[in-house]
Amino acid sequence: MTDPQVAVMMLGIFIFVIMLGFPIAYTLMALGVGFGYYAYYDAAIMARVYQRLLGGADPDSFYGQLVWIRALFNNRIFDLLVNQTYSVMANDVLTAVPLFLFMGYIVERANIVSRLFTTLQLASRRVPGSLAVAALITCALFATATGIVGAVVTLMGLLAFPAMLRARYDTSFASGVICAGGTLGILIPPSIMLIVYAATSGVSIVRLYAGALIPGFMLAGLYLVYVVGRAWMNPKLAPPPPEEETAGVSGGQLALMLLTSFFPLAILILAVLGAILFGLATPSEAAAIGALGGIVLAAAYRALTWKRLEESVYLTVRTAAMVCWLFVGSWTFASVFSYLGGEQLIKDFVTGLEISPLLFLILAQIIIFLLGWPLEWSEIIIIFVPIFLPLLAHFEIDPLFFGILIALNLQTSFLSPPMAMSAYYLKGIAPPHVQLVQIFKGCMPFLLIVIVSMVIVYLLPGTVYWLPSLVYGR
């Protein structure tokens, strides 16, 4: 077996072994270390080291046995592991991850979501499916500011979902709205998913943000169009709320509510995004300012307690550790993979297929879509996307464009069974009569909309490139 074949075997074994459910970061690290040991194994060097360490002592003695073990551990892979770990530690793109997480946790705890939903519900009361529209916009806005899917889906599931059910909304329809809306936050910048893609691909995070903005809003827009359209065509799905729930609010009161609930959050998001896009700060800097802004916002809503700050800090460190340790494992794995020549072998194989760029793109996206069933976005981007990246140049596909398609695609990973986290979160807090199948059924149209949006982005690359070229001239 040649080294590159061993590398491909390593990848195959990984896909199998990962299913044993051991923490993935350590699984990757272990396979990297194991196969790396093979890659760096050199009997001659080991024999020399052994002789040197032994220095004339009796090889059969206890000391001799110890030396033998030391020689066995004298393999360069252990140094590579440490070296790659340091590269993750000193990565300047990933510094934005804990900062955005912190901002998210602070905003999540700022008691903002119920105000926001009530306000939007009143503001949209004349629109078909008004509750669903309000829920969707609340989800999108809140998810964008926090980037935390689980929190958005559960909070909205407790708040908007019962309201919709009370208004006799169709259960599936209502669940789809919450699940899909709550997932938008990982796509619309500032998004941690895009930072992780930037760290993986080397694409400028700033350009990625600019590129993702229009497709992100477009997807949110398509969701809205679908919700309003279906509610308009079939009012039984989403009957208007009873008059007494919305009556008695004057225009002035509504304006005040918007001013105190909708705008502060919107301004925070715009400030963070604007700082990045219009040249005031790097993403890490914008994230720090966003976190500071979140603290001010929480204080203004009288939601800032020492306990909440503490909680945010501890959750930030745990989630950051989860993402970044995945990088430690993955970069070690990837180093050994390319040291063995696996990258080149895959490249040669795929270029040898002589498929068209379009077919490659479709196949790649299908694979990523399928990976989204058992896995989640962080694993897919950190572990599997690097396999596609070196092939892009051959097919003349821009890694920026590819990244936006992946970001859209990975929306589906939250909605597609069996591992549809959004659906599970909702199920976790929904009234008992709501069945998981109903939730899945409600997610399906939104899955379809994601695919439609990917087709639109492919056919109209301007949706990705217009904003970056407007802002950066290219």
Next chain:
Amino acid sequence: MLTYIQIADRLSAWVGKAFAWCIIIMTLGVSYEVFVRYVLNSPTVWAFDMTYILYGTMFMMAGAYTLSRDGHVRADVVYRLWRPRVQASVELVLYFLFFFPGITAFMVAGWRYASRSWRYLEVSSMSPAGIPIFQFKSVIVVAGALLFVQGIAQVFRCILCIRLGEWPPRAQDVEEMEKLLMERGSLERLEHGSEAVDLAGLDDPAADPRRRSGR
């Protein structure tokens, strides 16, 4: 064994939480950099290095804390269908096969790496400020040692689970919002009476405390 698990959990949590506060220093430090750059037109020379040093230290030192709270992501589609005893047996083997070799390397090879850096008191080459980074490289060794200690606790957890047939309880700690809400939700559901499992073979992950958040 339970005593060791408790001590290890407490140690990991204490260290992880202590270093978690780096995020506040990061937030303030980076905001300060933006302020002096725009308002006073004189950027600092240390902000860039400070940012990644705090970030790297923070997540490395929280590795053991995250492990103790089962916060590292798993592909558990199959795993969560197993009985706890099966889970624990597989995990026990994998801790020795997958976990300890790499973690040992953090201590041994990490020591070589860091001590070299100490020898020449290495500084960052990213700025003229000469920000030291030898202490930063030593974080690898300390994080490795913490993970080693926590790893032994995880092994004990597996052994206890194999003996008792269920996972020993975890320490109470701050939880993700969705988890809190879902636990509240499941309490409510208990009051409403039991319900049938919706899909064959698909248990409700909300009831599984080992299921991590997806973000």
Next chain:
Amino acid sequence: APAVVTAQSPIVLKMQSSWPASDVFQDMAKQYVERVQKMSGDRLRIDLLPAGAVVGAFQVQDACHDGVIDCAHTVAVYWYGKHKAASFFGTGPVFGGSAADMLAWFYTGGGQDLYRELTQDVLGLNIVGFFGFPMPAQPLGWFKNEVKSAQDMNGLKYRTVGLAADLMQAMGLSVTQLPGGEIVPAMERGVIDAFEFNNPTSDMRFGAQDVAKNYMLSSYHQASESFEFIFNRDRFESLDPDLQAILQYGVEAASTANFALAMNQYSTDLRKLQDGGINVARTPQSVLEAQLGAWDKLIDQLGQDPVNKKIMDSQKAWTERVGYYQLMNAPDYKLAYNHYFPGKINF
């Protein structure tokens, strides 16, 4: 003892560079690899990997020491965090000699011994290293507005690396450190006002011309750089003497090939940049004088350290003699160029 080698089984060395696969420097590394392979009659093969394939671009020296890779194609400034003396092998003070003069210092003026002493004795690294391809001096860089005097530089937010950052800071610029990928967007957005990278080809491939229209040539900030070829010492010494010689003298051979490639490619791309509307201008005398003034300050500071002082003294003594000969002897090439291509050079 070295392993017995048959003609069928070449010894494979893993070499990683500090350059992305698309950079012209990677093409130059390839020239070295090709030469080694041919000269060894395929007994020696080098697997050339781009930056990041095994370790990060700045990690190659550590990786060679550990034996994680066998050899590296890089520049010494990347490990100046370990000892500032690293800068003297390419990006140190300019005493009046070019990169070619400093390469000569390395091979015959005592530089090689000082390098060995610095890496092996002072830093305790398990590596051997050689230098090749005396690079053309690096341009002052890319600016929003043409720099007409030293005053124009004052307070600019400027991006550079290594000792050049100390230099520019001493000149009154505010130096910002940015990762490679963020330079272009940062420039566009005004986070920085100016930056330098390396040469017309690398700068163009990296997109500098999209964000700045003034390209200032000539500078003392990184004027005598060469590629550093690093080998893991054990690995290197385990090879047969003739293969060691091939690896070493291959550096000298590639140096010429690199130079030819650079002259052709850099000049072609400089013209392309000009045709694309870039204002290519010469750095004014006052800026160069200010740089020398800043170097003076730095030399005093650096001289506090005995290792630094020893190397600088050696370079200075060498340049005093060699530079004198070079400058006295060199004909006025500009005169001849102007004679045949009148009106092209505007300084």
